[in-house]
Amino acid sequence: MMPVMHSKPFLRLLALLVIGISCYSTNAGAGAFEDDEACLMCHKYIRMARITEEGVFRSYYVPPNTFSKTVHRNVPCRDCHGYIKQLPHRKVEEGVRCDQECHSKKNPATGKPFSHKTIYNLYADSVHARDKNATGLDSDKPYCITCHTNPVYNPNEVEPPKEILDRCELCHEKRDFVKQWYFHTSRRVLDVKRTGQEIVAICIRCHADQELIERHKNAADEEGRPLGDKFTIAATSYQKSFHGKVTRYGLAGAATCLDCHADNSQYYKGVHKILPSRNPESPVSQQNRVKTCQRCHENADANYAFVDPHPSFDEEFNPILHKAEAIYGVVGEVVVLALVGLSLFETLGRRRDGVGWRLRRGSTWWRRSRRYRNRIIPR
Ligand code: HEC
Ligand code: HEC
Ligand code: HEC
Ligand code: HEC
Ligand code: HEC
Ligand code: HEC
Ligand code: HEC
Numbered sequence: 001m002m003p004v005m006h007s008k009p010f011l012r013l014l015a016l017l018v019i020g021i022s023c024y025s026t027n028a029g030a031g032a033f034e035d036d037e038a039c040l041m042c043h044k045y046i047r048m049a050r051i052t053e054e055g056v057f058r059s060y061y062v063p064p065n066t067f068s069k070t071v072h073r074n075v076p077c078r079d080c081h082g083y084i085k086q087l088p089h090r091k092v093e094e095g096v097r098c099d100q101e102c103h104s105k106k107n108p109a110t111g112k113p114f115s116h117k118t119i120y121n122l123y124a125d126s127v128h129a130r131d132k133n134a135t136g137l138d139s140d141k142p143y144c145i146t147c148h149t150n151p152v153y154n155p156n157e158v159e160p161p162k163e164i165l166d167r168c169e170l171c172h173e174k175r176d177f178v179k180q181w182y183f184h185t186s187r188r189v190l191d192v193k194r195t196g197q198e199i200v201a202i203c204i205r206c207h208a209d210q211e212l213i214e215r216h217k218n219a220a221d222e223e224g225r226p227l228g229d230k231f232t233i234a235a236t237s238y239q240k241s242f243h244g245k246v247t248r249y250g251l252a253g254a255a256t257c258l259d260c261h262a263d264n265s266q267y268y269k270g271v272h273k274i275l276p277s278r279n280p281e282s283p284v285s286q287q288n289r290v291k292t293c294q295r296c297h298e299n300a301d302a303n304y305a306f307v308d309p310h311p312s313f314d315e316e317f318n319p320i321l322h323k324a325e326a327i328y329g330v331v332g333e334v335v336v337l338a339l340v341g342l343s344l345f346e347t348l349g350r351r352r353d354g355v356g357w358r359l360r361r362g363s364t365w366w367r368r369s370r371r372y373r374n375r376i377i378p379r
Contacts, residue, residue, distance in 0.1 A: 004091070035064065037078055039062070040062065043306075044062065068148045069153055070151065071151055071153050073153065074105065076104055077100045081096060087259065095132050095133060096145075098116050098120060098143070098144040099115060099116060099207065101117075102114045119269075120144075122269055122273040123271055123272045126275065128274060129141070140216065142202075147202055160179060160182045165178055194256065195252065196247040196252055196253075200238070200256055203257040208235035217232055228277050228278065228279060230317075233310060234310060237310035238311075240289040241309055241311055242254070243256070244256040260292055260309060261275075261283065262274060262283065262284070263281075264283070264295060270283075270350040290302055290304075292305075293305045
């Protein structure tokens with residue numbers, strides 16, 4: 001349950017919070033959330049919202065009970081909203097950057113302040129790299145919060161098995177501690193990965209946006225910067241492909257965007273470091289394509305990998321297929337027309353003969369005919 005969200009951050013937050021409240025409002029959290037920084041003094045009020053000059057509704061409401069169930073519930077507000085230095089605070093103009101270091105959380109493995117820098121650095125090398133407050137063309141690219149909200153900590157939160165907690169408690173002595181760590185790990189062991197359809201939805205949100213595509217195509221042409229051949233039709237062509245259709249009808253296992261464009265030998269790293277196909281490191285580069293198909297199509301060879309995963313019958317991409325499709329289109333229509341016409345003539349002819357419709361013994365055409373071609377039910 002990881003909803004794909006819309007472009008406005010506040011809507012995203014709001015939607016999540018609303019979902020969260022409705023599902024979890026009666027449930028006590030794993031580790032109650034403490035408002036040491038007094039942010040909720042103001043932000044706990046549901047009415048805390050306004051309509052901006054552009055007419056956009058913005059909510060500044062942070063429901064404590066929901067926040068305390070999210071993955072970031074143990075991160076103090078100002079570890080993320082570090083630009084707030086005093087209370088009451090000034091108008092906020094900066095955004096939250098996802099490569100910041102937490103002041104109050106240490107990575108237990110390294111002892112250093114926790115951060116998402118590992119992921120951020122991969123992302124910084126990817127085609128989608130941009131700055132938090134990017135403007136212009138770069139602002140079209142996805143930032144972390146384009147794909148991630150602040151999801152509830154454990155979507156299927158059920159009481160952990162007593163035998164396991166009893167065993168952990170034997171050494172760790174504190175029930176709350178072991179329970180929290182049990183959840184921490186089990187969340188990652190449980191499969192909370194997005195479904196194929198959700199992944200496609202994330203990518204096509206931009207890659208099917210014709211205006212965005214045109215902006216980038218034009219800019220690239222002007223700058224003499226390369227873009228992949230299939231850049232302009234990536235999403236539409238995928239949806240026409242075998243993989244796309246199969247995924248759309250809900251079958252798991254057919255290749256989604258990330259099965260091909262992310263290095264699946266290190267999936268969680270790979271999804272953050274998407275490279276263009278012209279980069280030899282990309283799993284869909286000429287060098288790696290066969291290997292990528294072989295993950296699922298064991299017997300794939302260079303010929304198999306030659307099958308275009310972004311097929312297009314457009315003249316620009318495939319003039320021969322384009323003509324063939326046009327011809328088949330005409331042939332198809334003629335055949336249908338001819339069939340309909342034939343039945344029509346046949347029906348008219350029989351009606352003129354005075355033959356009536358009556359369903360009996362497998363035929364609708366039982367009647368004495370004017371032209372001595374009787375079709376009478378034998379008794
Ligand atoms: C005294 C009341 C008050 C307190 C305490 C308070 N805020 Fe706010 N906050 C506001 C108001 C009012 C707004 C709406 C400002 C506006 O309309 O631009 C706001 C807006 C915000 C925004 C959104 C700004 C934007 O335009 O994107 C953030 C983020 C925020 N507060 C974080 C915090 C954090 C973190 C704390 C605790 C360290 C905190 N606030 C404490 C009153 C408060
Ligand atoms: C893990 C980091 C993180 C933590 C912890 C966090 N926030 Fe946020 N918050 C964000 C992000 C990201 C946004 C979206 C705006 C942005 O990108 O700057 C946001 C947005 C907001 C907004 C503005 C909504 C809007 O319309 O833009 C408010 C208000 C807010 N947070 C308050 C709080 C309060 C109060 C807390 C503590 C209870 C808190 N946040 C904890 C990351 C965080
Ligand atoms: C284009 C979309 C996209 C962008 C941008 C993105 N991610 Fe991800 N992220 C994913 C996908 C897909 C997964 C794999 C999990 C899944 O399938 O839901 C993932 C997984 C993760 C995970 C592992 C979650 C877990 O609990 O196992 C973390 C942490 C993460 N991303 C952080 C980030 C950060 C930080 C950034 C910004 C530097 C970022 N992501 C940018 C799509 C994205
Ligand atoms: C036989 C005793 C024992 C049992 C049983 C046990 N632990 Fe531990 N655990 C330890 C010891 C000792 C350490 C410190 C290890 C070290 O520093 O090498 C530790 C460390 C940890 C840490 C790392 C804490 C930190 O901040 O570094 C976590 C988390 C943890 N255990 C969780 C669990 C969970 C969850 C269970 C049950 C599934 C469990 N443990 C069962 C003895 C145990
Ligand atoms: C928020 C919008 C957005 C989302 C979401 C998004 N992309 Fe992109 N993508 C872009 C933009 C913008 C470019 C850069 C075009 C340029 O270089 O001008 C790009 C570039 C690319 C390129 C390289 C194009 C080239 O020829 O250089 C690939 C491959 C790609 N994206 C794949 C994906 C995949 C796979 C996903 C889903 C996980 C995804 N994108 C999600 C906006 C997005
Ligand atoms: C079966 C593997 C496969 C799947 C699934 C797939 N792609 Fe591709 N994609 C490729 C290959 C191979 C190329 C290079 C094709 C070429 O240049 O002829 C490519 C090219 C692209 C390009 C042009 C930029 C570049 O790197 O050449 C974009 C953008 C893109 N794909 C996005 C997507 C998106 C978005 C999805 C999901 C909606 C998707 N792809 C699904 C294999 C795949
Ligand atoms: C994540 C797994 C996965 C990857 C990676 C993948 N495919 Fe597929 N592909 C499938 C599945 C599943 C089907 C439907 C299987 C079936 O029923 O035959 C399919 C079907 C096809 C078909 C339809 C005909 C057939 O052989 O069944 C073609 C063609 C195809 N894939 C080509 C490719 C090519 C080329 C690549 C590499 C660029 C590729 N695939 C990568 C999973 C994948």
